[in-house]
Amino acid sequence: MHWTPEHAQPLNQWPEQHLDVSSTTPSPAHKLELPPGGRQRCHYAWAHDDISALTASNLLKRYAEKYSGVLDSPYERPSLGGYGDTAFLNGAKGEPEPWPGPDPPYPLASLHEGLPGTKSGGGGGSGGLGGSPVLAGNLSEPLYAGNACGGPSAAPEYAAGYGGGYLAPGYCRKAADEGAEGRYRKYVYEPAKAPAVDNASYPAADNGECRGNGFRTKPPGAAEEASGKYGGGVPLKVLGSPVYGPQVEPFEKFPERAPASVPHGGFAVPPVEPSKGVDQGTLELVTSKMVDCGPPVQWADVAGQGALKAALEEELVWPLLRPPVYPGSPRPPRTVLLFGPRGAGKALLGRCLATQLGATLLRVRGASLAAPGASEGARLLQAAFAAARCRPPAVLLISELDALLPARDDGAAGALQAPLLACLDSGCGARADGVLVVGTTSRPAALDEATRRRFALRFYVALPDSPARGQILQRALAQQGCALNDRELAALVQGTQGFSGGELGQLCQQAAAGAGLPGLQRPLSYKDLEAALAKVGPRASPKELDSFVEWDKMYGSGH
Ligand SMILES: Nc1ncnc2c1ncn2[C@@H]1O[C@H](COP(=O)(O)OP(=O)(O)OP(=O)(O)O)[C@@H](O)[C@H]1O
Numbered sequence: 354m355h356w357t358p359e360h361a362q363p364l365n366q367w368p369e370q371h372l373d374v375s376s377t378t379p380s381p382a383h384k385l386e387l388p389p390g391g392r393q394r395c396h397y398a399w400a401h402d403d404i405s406a407l408t409a410s411n412l413l414k415r416y417a418e419k420y421s422g423v424l425d426s427p428y429e430r431p432s433l434g435g436y437g438d439t440a441f442l443n444g445a446k447g448e449p450e451p452w453p454g455p456d457p458p459y460p461l462a463s464l465h466e467g468l469p470g471t472k473s474g475g476g477g478g479s480g481g482l483g484g485s486p487v488l489a490g491n492l493s494e495p496l497y498a499g500n501a502c503g504g505p506s507a508a509p510e511y512a513a514g515y516g517g518g519y520l521a522p523g524y525c526r527k528a529a530d531e532g533a534e535g536r537y538r539k540y541v542y543e544p545a546k547a548p549a550v551d552n553a554s555y556p557a558a559d560n561g562e563c564r565g566n567g568f569r570t571k572p573p574g575a576a577e578e579a580s581g582k583y584g585g586g587v588p589l590k591v592l593g594s595p596v597y598g599p600q601v602e603p604f605e606k607f608p609e610r611a612p613a614s615v616p617h618g619g620f621a622v623p624p625v626e627p628s629k630g631v632d633q634g635t636l637e638l639v640t641s642k643m644v645d646c647g648p649p650v651q652w653a654d655v656a657g658q659g660a661l662k663a664a665l666e667e668e669l670v671w672p673l674l675r676p677p678v679y680p681g682s683p684r685p686p687r688t689v690l691l692f693g694p695r696g697a698g699k700a701l702l703g704r705c706l707a708t709q710l711g712a713t714l715l716r717v718r719g720a721s722l723a724a725p726g727a728s729e730g731a732r733l734l735q736a737a738f739a740a741a742r743c744r745p746p747a748v749l750l751i752s753e754l755d756a757l758l759p760a761r762d763d764g765a766a767g768a769l770q771a772p773l774l775a776c777l778d779s780g781c782g783a784r785a786d787g788v789l790v791v792g793t794t795s796r797p798a799a800l801d802e803a804t805r806r807r808f809a810l811r812f813y814v815a816l817p818d819s820p821a822r823g824q825i826l827q828r829a830l831a832q833q834g835c836a837l838n839d840r841e842l843a844a845l846v847q848g849t850q851g852f853s854g855g856e857l858g859q860l861c862q863q864a865a866a867g868a869g870l871p872g873l874q875r876p877l878s879y880k881d882l883e884a885a886l887a888k889v890g891p892r893a894s895p896k897e898l899d900s901f902v903e904w905d906k907m908y909g910s911g912h
C-alpha cells in the first residue's frame with residue numbers, strides 16, 4: 354500500500370517524498386531533505402511514515418468515526434470552512450493553508466460566528482482543528498466551547514460532542530419560540546368585548562350576582578388570580594423539576610368572552626320559553642338549587658390533562674363560540690360525555706367549560722334525580738333542561754349519569770332513561786342552541802348505545818400523571834400552609850401513583866386531621882402525609898383503569 358502525501362509537500366517534490374507506509378523505518382534521506390519552514394508539517398508526514406498498514410488503517414477508521422459526528426450531525430451542519438477546512442484537508446495540524454485555486458464557490462463564513470465563546474475560546478480562533486476553539490485539541494473529548502442558546506456558561510449542557518449535543522443557532526431559536534408560544538398559541542384570539550350588564554341572555558333569576566360561572570360575583574382581576582393558581586400564586590418547583598418528568602406546558606388563560614357577539618348558531622341565542630309541562634314554581638326552585646355560583650375555573654386550574662383540554666377547546670369551545678357560518682356547515686356539538694375514574698376531575702372540567710364559554714352552569718347529580726322516584730325524577734330532569742334553556746348560554750352538568758340508566762339495580766333509576774333521552778333530544782336540539790349538556794360517569798359501560806349516541810363527543814378523563822399530581826398536591830398543601838422540600842414532594846408524588854385528584858385532596862385532609870390541625874399551630878409535615886398515606890389509597894384498580902382505556906378505544910372521541 355502506498356501513500357502519496359501530495360498535500361504535505363509541494364507537488365514538484367513529490368517523487369522524493371514518496372513514502373511507503375508499510376515500511377516501519379523512516380529513510381534518513383527524508384529527514385535531511387526537510388525544508389526548515391516545513392518542520393511541523395514534515396513531522397506529521399514522518400509520523401505517518403513510521404506506521405504499519407494496519408495502524409494506518411486503524412487510524413483512518415478511528416478518525417473517520419471521530420469526524421462522522423461532525424459530518425452526520427442531524428442539526429444544521431457547519432460548512433467545512435467553520436472548522437478550518439483548508440488545514441484539515443491538507444493534512445496539517447494547526448497551520449491552515451489557503452485553498453488552492455480560485456475563491457471557494459461557497460462562502461466559508463464560520464458557522465459559529467455569533468456563538469458566544471467561539472472566537473474568544475481557548476484556541477485562539479484558529480481555523481485548524483488543533484487550534485479550534487470549537488473542537489478541543491484533544492480529539493478524544495470533542496467539546497463545543499459555547500452554544501447559541503446559553504453562551505459559555507451553558508456549554509457543559511452541550512458537551513456531548515458532535516453526536517447530537519450541539520444545537521445550531523436556528524434550532525435554538527425555534528425551540529425558544531416554541532417554548533414561548535406553546536402549542537396552544539394558535540388558539541389565542543382577541544379578547545371579546547365585555548358582556549353587557551343587562552344582557553337579555555340571562556333573564557330568569559339573573560339577579561346580577563351570579564350567572565353560574567362566577568363572572569358577576571368576582572371582583573375585577575379575580576380571573577387572573579384564579580388562573581394563577583398553578584402558574585403564579587403557588588411556587589411551581591414541580592413543573593420545572595426533572596423529578597416529575599417532562600415539564601407540563603402551561604395552559605394558556607383565555608380571556609372572558611362575550612356570548613352576545615356570537616352569531617346565531619353559536620352559543621348566544623335569545624332565551625326560549627320554558628317547555629309546557631314545567632311549571633314556573635318548579636323551574637325557579639330547580640334553578641335556584643342547580644345554578645352553580647362557584648368561582649370560575651380556568652384551564653390552568655385543571656392540572657395536567659393537556660391533550661384533553663386541547664381537544665375540548667378545539668372541538669367544543671371554539672366551535673360553540675365561533676360556529677362556522679357557511680351554509681351547510683355542521684352544527685357544533687351540544688353534548689359531551691366525560692368518563693373516567695372517580696375524582697379524576699370530570700366535574701372540574703365541566704365547570705371549566707362553562708367558564709370558557711361564559712355560560713351559566715347548572716349542576717345536577719344523577720343519583721339525586723333518581724332518589725325521589727321515577728316520576729318526580731323525570732319532572733326534575735325536565736325542569737333542569739328547561740332552566741338551562743331559559744338561561745342561554747348554559748352548561749348543564751349531569752354527573753353520575755349512569756345512575757339514570759337501567760343497568761343500575763334500583764328500579765326507579767332505569768325509568769329515567771326515557772326522559773333523559775327525550776330531554777337530550779329536545780334540550781340539545783336545533784331549537785336549543787344555547788345549551789351544552791356535559792354528562793359525566795365513572796361507569797361508562799353502563800351506557801347503552803342509545804344513550805351513548807346522544808353524546809356527540811366522549812372523552813376519557815384519566816388519572817393525573819406525576820407532574821399533575823405534583824401540582825395538585827402543592828396546591829392543596831399550600832392551602833394548609835405546608836411547604837415540602839423538593840425531595841419530600843418527589844417522594845409523595847411517587848407514593849401517590851394511581852391517586853385521583855379527589856383522593857389527593859383527601860390525603861391532605863387526612864394528614865391535617867391526623868395531625869390535629871387546624872387546632873395545632875404548626876404546618877403539616879411530610880411525616881403527617883406519610884401517616885395519612887397508610888389510610889388513604891387509590892380506589893380505582895388497574896383492571897378498572899384498563900376497562901376505561903378499552904371503552905375509550907371503542908367509543909371514545911380520542912384526544
Ligand atoms: N386535574 C385536576 N386538577 C386540579 N384539581 C383536580 C383535578 N382532578 C381532580 N381535582 C380535584 O379533585 C376533586 C374531585 O374532582 P371532580 O369532582 O371534578 O371529580 P369527578 O371526576 O367529577 O369525580 P366523580 O366521578 O366522583 O364525580 C375536586 O376538588 C377537584 O378540584
Ligand SMILES: [Mg+2]
Binds near residue numbers: 699700752793
Ligand atoms: Mg363529579
